[in-house]
Amino acid sequence: MTGRTHDLAAFTALTYVIVTQPIGDMSLGTALVAFTANMIGGLAPDIDQSTSSLWRRIRGGTILGKLISPLIGGHRLLSHSIIGVIMAGFILEVLLNVAGSVLIVDHEVVWWAFMIGFVSHLIMDSFTREGVPWLFPIPISFGIPPLSFLRMKTGGLVEKSFVFPALLFINGYLIYMNYNTFLDFIKNHIK
Numbered sequence: 070m071t072g073r074t075h076d077l078a079a080f081t082a083l084t085y086v087i088v089t090q091p092i093g094d095m096s097l098g099t100a101l102v103a104f105t106a107n108m109i110g111g112l113a114p115d116i117d118q119s120t121s122s123l124w125r126r127i128r129g130g131t132i133l134g135k136l137i138s139p140l141i142g143g144h145r146l147l148s149h150s151i152i153g154v155i156m157a158g159f160i161l162e163v164l165l166n167v168a169g170s171v172l173i174v175d176h177e178v179v180w181w182a183f184m185i186g187f188v189s190h191l192i193m194d195s196f197t198r199e200g201v202p203w204l205f206p207i208p209i210s211f212g213i214p215p216l217s218f219l220r221m222k223t224g225g226l227v228e229k230s231f232v233f234p235a236l237l238f239i240n241g242y243l244i245y246m247n248y249n250t251f252l253d254f255i256k257n258h259i260k
């Protein structure tokens with residue numbers, strides 16, 4: 070999956086949670102940081118690939134990526150697994166606690182927004198040929214559908230002409246069907 074598709078998938082997952090889950094009030098600052106965290110979370114599993122969007126969006130990122138990605142063990146391993154999800158959640162918790170003294174935002178909201186993005190990435194990658202080693206270190210990759218030749222190629226025609234528009238459609242559909250909930254969230258829950 071390309072970075073663009075991951076961004077949109079993360080946002081779609083976030084929209085789904087906003088319209089289906091009871092969400093308390095939050096500050097505008099929290100909402101904005103959570104939105105950014107969701108996008109970073111949607112790209113974060115590709116920390117293991119120096120050519121990924123995550124690194125390309127940071128100045129000097131490709132060099133940094135080349136240094137850091139080998140430490141994580143190569144593309145689509147640790148960071149694309151359940152253990153990776155748990156580790157990311159733990160590291161984020163520590164980072165948010167450290168940042169807590171300067172960043173006045175609701176940690177829990179930011180944490181969830183990031184994790185929703187992170188998990189959405191692994192689900193989306195499951196639709197590609199390579200699959201996802203969900204149970205790493207068990208060396209088996211899982212995908213949807215299970216037969217890899219039925220799955221799509223990253224950045225290929227199916228992703229561009231079907232998956233991306235479908236995600237746009239799902240987003241629009243979720244907001245349209247839950248318009249009042251969505252409006253209520255923006256108007257009354259962001260202070």
Ligand SMILES: [Zn+2]
Pocket residue numbers: 114115149190194
């Ligand atoms: Zn990935």
